[in-house]
Amino acid sequence: MRQRNSTSAPVPHAARIRAMARASRLRGWGGVAAMALACALTALFTLLPLHRVSDRPDTGGRGVAHATPAAAPDCKDPEASLKPSGAGGATIEAIKKKGKLVVGIDQNSYRWGYRNPNTGELEGFDIDLAKRIAAAILDDPDPSKVVFRAVPTQERIPAIDSGQVDMVVRTMTINCDRIKQVDFSTAYFETSQQVLVPQGSKIEGFDTLKGHKVCVASGSIAEEALKSQGHPAEDTITVANQLDCLVRLQLDEAEAVVTDGALAAGQAAQDPTVKVLEDTLDPEYYGVAMKKGADDLVRQVNQVLEDYRDDGWQQSYDKWLAADLGKGSPPAPKYKD
Template structure:
């Protein structure tokens, strides 16, 4: 198990590595080596990224105030991916506060992942091991538009379960971290228009009898990330009788990559996560594969505070241009190797802006 503190720092890495090495005895050859390499990569990627502090406490974004927003938006939700504000290039109080930061603090503070291969990860093959990936490209584009410098970014590694608290408590200006737009979440944070289309899928060892999101998951241990849409789907389907009652969904972890490690350790039989992330995990370990087709349709959005209306509108304006100039290039660079050269299934729909205020 990869245990972490509040900022996602791995502890006991050597112990976990020894456990995995012991569990792989008998696998032999490429499979064992691939799994060990994947775990080694995971440990590199999970190195601490930065110290966490309240953005608002010293940078003028409202301190630790939790923006409650309008819970009615969640209660009356329909088509959550459309519940966003129309684009605008105008500045407002939130953007003014970001621009007023001085010196080394004049940066956009963004919550990201640092261990999702090809989305937001530290590439150990690069000299500086800088963060890179599809989400990271978008962050640089937003920073360039708002602050005139694509590198004017302070990245903060945020575990899956901490994405919403980090926004509400003012620790970050926004989260760009494969975050699905859902009805529950739009009652807590504001989202941009979608920038990516995906869906939940099952990841399991190639040798597994699991065939997809079906009765083959009976009596299987399924791993999901805490606070993820995957767990919400599993929990709801199990209560509704749409998932075998014997399926064990109790195993949850702080970050999605931890599920791949649990799979390699033999502590889980399957992983359920966004297909885009599952494909990246399969690319890290040739002994696992996607099982069955996607069984949901979901959209990623940039998440911000509920009352940061000027920032939401600005990001939506940036996305209007990015969908035409930048999105495809980023897809080709980072995701075509894992999701295929045809980007059409992943392209977001034409945006609709149904939120009025």
């Protein structure tokens, strides 16, 4: 799916940060005091309390093709998952017994998982999917039955391993390294890595990133992609969440952001002074991540996705993503033999 710049109104906190940056146009806001203010604003909007959060503490078109990091030799098809079933099992019963599904999400990704500043509610493509899964597992459409927990990019897998969340629905790419640590559902979205730059930037794509400060989220596929292309570590800025990269770009501390094209489109929708370049890497697929060995839960989620592709996926896509990404459809599921 080729990204297109959106003219949608920016999310208010991004607009406030951008307005202050323009008001004091000196590079980096002209000093430590201004930087402290920017960081405070970022922290404020990143750590806003979530609706229905448990009391446990938070952890914290195609363009030009390029090679992605080599897959492990024993990994042939990481997107293949267990065949769907609604039979249930020990994991499903434990979730039903506690009467709630705890889902790790992002509250900073516009269009995917973010807090609507007008209503205070969490919204987005991933949020819709999480609610659909919770309703199916708990046999109850009441949205209060799903507990959302904001999880930083690098804490997604630890949050699953520790039992802080039952699953993660957070634009999480399925790959060979991650399937060794968690189990995934079938893919529910296709994207690829792309570059976000200010309007007027001379950066044209991945081949022209060297020598420029590039921001990525720690623990992301983008971070791996930069390393695989030999991007100098001293020119790579790593942050906890993607929204922080947009702020770094607005403050002229970064010259480009590398992230999933689907997320980059959301950032361009927040700030019309930036754009998404057409250059892409190989296709990637988002999946719902769950604890290793929770086969009954994986099968149940795959059953939900079977139904969701026919009734729900397109409606959610059209509502949240079509304005920025154009026409779209869900990827076909792949199952293990």
